[in-house]
Amino acid sequence: MAACTFDMQFTYILAGWEGSTVDSRVLKSTLTRRDKLYVPEGKYYLVDVGYANLPGFRLPIEILIKIVIACCVLHNYIRIEDHMDLFEDEEDYSSDDSGGEHCEDNNESDIEDSDSSDDVDTQRNTQKESAVQSARASYYRDILAIQMWQNY
Secondary structure, eight states: OEEEOTTOOEEEEOOOOOTTSOHHHHHHHHHHSTTOOOOOTTOOEEOOTTSOOOTTEEOOHHHHHHHHHHHHHHHHHHHHHOOOOTTTSSOOEEEOTTSOEEESOOHHHHHHTOSSHHHHHHHHHHHHHHHHHHHHHHHHHHHHHHHHHHHO
């Protein structure tokens, strides 16, 4: 178990417990040892749900709620500011009664019914652009997730 300040300086370390040990047991050990964890008056440590809810140790429910709200606000902001809808041009797959999948969007018949090769080229270019946009969006999502995790 380790405790640190908000500027990431370790203030307490207790090593030697197996990873499968229940968190509350480790916490109890830190509070009953000769070199016990000291919680300054009026302060507290943020803990996860595995730790006992004791004076000086707080499960950050309020923070978790704020994170969920912040994620929803961020989602809405991205949807408003980035007008690209990743799923708008994708085929709509759904299950039929037999448990199989079928395609609602019939792009192949649109290409076959086309009278000119220009229309076919335009549709192919649009599909390629959609694939590129989808790949870019996936990359952006992954980078954003990594940055959010690192800043957490």
